[in-house]
Amino acid sequence: MLAASLVSPGAALAQPEPQAGESAPPEDKKGEAASRFYFSHTATLLPSGQVLVAGGVDYASGDSIASAELYDPATRTWQPAGSMGADRHDHTATLLPTGQVLVAGGVDHASGSLASAELYDPATGTWQPAGSMGTARSRHTATLLPSGRVLVAGGVDYASGDFLASAELYDPSTGAWQPAGSMGTARRSHTATLLPSGQVLVAGGYTSEGDLASAELYDPAGRWATAGSMLTGRVHPTVTPLPDRRVLVVGGLSHAGYEARVEQYDPASRTWLPAARMNSARHAHTATLLPNDHVLVAGGNSSDGPLASAERYDPAKETWLPAGAMNRARTYHAAVRLKNEQVLVAGGWGSGGALSDVERYDPGTGQWTPGGAMQAARWQFTVTLLPNGQVLAVGGWGDVGARSDAELYDPSTDRWELVPAAMSNARTGHSATLLRTGHVLIAGGAGSDGVLVRAELFDPETMSFSLAAPMRHARTGHVATELPDGRVLVAGGADTGGPLASAELYDPTANVWHDARLLRTPRSKPAGLLLDDGTVLVVGGVGAGGIPLATAELFELFSNGTLCRQTADCQSGFCVDGVCCNAACDGSCDVCAVTTDIALIPIGARIPGTCEPIDDVACDDGDACTQSDVCQGGVCVAGEPKTCASHACDKVTGQCLTLCKSVRDCMDGKVCDRTHQCVDAPPDAYHHDTSDCALAAPDAPPPSPRALTALFVLALAALGARRPRAVA
Structure with missing residues (x-):
């Protein structure tokens, strides 16, 4: 009361x-x-x-x-x-x-x-x-x-x-x-x-x-944000952005088996809604957004084996339509939309094993036609559309294990050509991400060397691979997404211990990986997608114990002023005083956080996340021999110097020296003698001896070269005058 x-x-x-x-x-x-x-x-x-x-x-x-x-x-x-x-x-x-x-x-x-x-x-x-x-x-x-x-x-x-x-x-x-x-x-x-x-x-x-x-x-700032849960837990679903910013999640493998159920995610409300079912349940299929905003789903695995069927989803009518059948049933294949708007479907696994054949789907006619075959049969590999319109196919499983080679497809000639030099590691279950430089980042995966931590860069200009900085964690079956600022987010996957919650960011400009905040749920083989607002949606996958996951998570780069723990949390790439900052703000008299009790700083910034100088706050100028240093105008100004008796103060330790090597190790008015002690300067000595001990006062002007030469001649004359004469 x-x-x-x-x-x-x-x-x-x-x-x-x-x-x-x-x-x-x-x-x-x-x-x-x-x-x-x-x-x-x-x-x-x-x-x-x-x-x-x-x-x-x-x-x-x-x-x-x-x-x-x-x-x-x-x-x-x-x-x-x-x-x-x-x-x-x-x-x-x-x-x-x-x-x-x-x-x-x-x-x-x-x-x-x-x-x-x-x-x-x-x-x-x-x-x-x-x-x-x-x-x-x-x-x-x-x-x-x-x-x-x-x-x-x-x-x-x-x-x-x-x-x-x-x-x-x-x-x-x-x-x-x-x-x-x-x-x-x-x-x-x-x-x-x-x-x-x-x-x-x-x-x-x-x-x-x-x-x-x-x-x-x-x-x-600790983990990813939740994005609700799907109605069905699923492994290897496909995620496709729709024109209205919703996300279509299709198929996969659930507790019930191969899935025909489809869901839509609404980023605005972070909610999930059921959508019309596919005509065929399928897993390890492909989904490609067509020019008319329909989604083409092709192939995949079913209870009867690999599928040749394809179907299109019409988001306006929310219905599925037949899209003909491929010439070959296949699963674990790859698909990419070409610049001529056709869809290229390549490789995969069929009734006879690994496949090398290729097909093209024409959205205008709704027809499938055979294309030029790849140089090597491969499945569970990656394809990347390059800026020049060619398609890069990398790694995957072959007939006798993981492959280290890659090949390029030229749509104008309908031909595949092997890249002259292979990767340093054979791999499958890796990721391939097109960077703004035109290079392709190949990260992780698994092969004969086990789960890989290595990453490589493919250069289309030189048609060659080069090693990139290795990831911080070995992983396979992960997702990789380029963020709006050009960095690449790699999340989840698995190593020999099972599904991973770890995530990391690759910075192409510095060729370095940074740890990012953890997923809420460890997951392998999820699906991922960059949303229009710059966040990354990761859905489904395999959890601990092999459980198909229904949960979804969001990764966002925090804006300036938001709490952070590491560089990878921030849009700016700077985490200072516990908040995302607009600059490195690494000066001893710079501050970026507003809330002092969180950042544990004496004075807060006026604008959260904006680096600014501070005044009248204790600082350290890096010289241990000054005391009570203080910030003035954003600069750390040295305070009162520490006073020593004869020897100078050590700027590293802040302690008074006990021995000297030169006059610089002595207090003003003292010189270093031959016993390495600082003593009062002789009033008439203006030279240094051979041990670098000064016999002249620090403030005394140095002798001229002419005076030194005269002293040297006089010394020789004196020695000559004292030399004993020979006896006749």
Whole structure:
């Protein structure tokens, strides 16, 4: 009741709900009372020093209310603050960096828990909608993250009676809500605390089984974001982007066997919806987007063996249409759309083993025609369309094991030509990614040498392979995707220990790999795709124990000001003071983070993620012999020098020397004698001896060459004068 004694009964913070038979507390006579007594509201301290009290339950009527009021501590008065679009109580209110207040969820008097959110702008004194959460909830928590986004977690949906484990993120810059995964335990009336690490500690609360003692951590920079779960777990599905930005996921292998079921992923809502089934169940097939936005699915494996059939998906009508049959049944083949808009299908595995034959599909006529055969039979290999229109086929399984060779297809001549020099390693299950330089990055895979860590670059100009920097982890059956900034994300796969959660980024400009944050679920043989917003979607695959996975995950490069742990987290490529930064910001008097308790820095930047110099902060100029160094104008200025008796201070250790080699090892006014001690300088000596010990004071001018020559002649004369004469 401390808050009630400071303001009024109507704005009591965290007031417990009155029980039957209780009466309202007496009005506080020290200040003006609010318009009425209510509870289960929120109270938010604004930058102006005023307190915004919003919503709640009217004690007299028992109805939830939409009105809001402002308390001014300076005048101890209350004034109206408009009304929200919906009456609500048991909601949350969060002060944003903009000064606005985000109110989310709660319960109204009619429909139960709310999904809606609203923004209060103190500058205008008005309320406006702030979108809707994916799930209606009340008695949840809302935590402002260092990135400026708001994490909403848990709660209860009174309409269904369900306790919630789900979490969502609100981004003030876009006004959008997105899923943020789920807690391990559904809970309401819990606490959520932002830790110095940037993580959020969720503790306690209540669930359908009673009070909770458990706690868990939300880590915004720790792992990939969840993208919901498919309706069916599947291995080796295909993923294809549709014109409306949805993603078509087709076929694969599930617990039920070969799949004909199809799903669509909506990136905007991060939800999955079923789509029309294919005419034939298939796995290890290909899917190619055609010029008319249809998706051509060809071949694959089935319960009856390899398939020759093909079909087209029409996203406008959401139906599947026959697309004829290939001349050869095949699976584990490769397909690519050529610049003439035809689809090239090559190799694979058929009834007779590894295949070398090729077919071309013409979307205009719907016909399949044979093409020139490859130089070598191969399956589970990669094909890459090069900028010059040719197609590079690399590695794969052959008749007698993994292959190290590669060949080029020229559509103008319908001929294949072996690349003169093979790769350094035979491999299959690798990835091939076209870089902006025109080179093709070949990474990982497996062969006679086991699972590979090696990567190679193919240069179309020289028709040759060269070694690239090796990956940080050996892997096969992974996904590789070029990001908008030209770096390549490699994720998942497997090694001899099973499916991997690790991911890494390749930087072509520096020829170096960086560890990236881990997948939430280790997975091998997933499918991956770059979405229009620059995030990477990874779906399905094989999990631990050989289980087909239904889960999907998203990798995004964080914008400046967002929490990070490593370089690979950031769009800029710079992770400084625990946040993504616009520059390397590696000076001792540079800072990039705003929140000092997270970055553990004395002064924060004014703009999150923007490197700027700081002043009047202790620093280290690199000289251990200066004390109390301080930042001035972004430069570390040396402080007072350490004082030593005779010998100088060692700039590395900061300790006074005990021996000298030259005058530079002595304090001012001292010289180094032949015993390597710093002593007072002789007043009439101006030369250095052969041991580099100076016999001249440091401030004395050096002798001229003429004076040194004269001294040398005089010394010789003196020696000659003292030489004994020979006896006759």
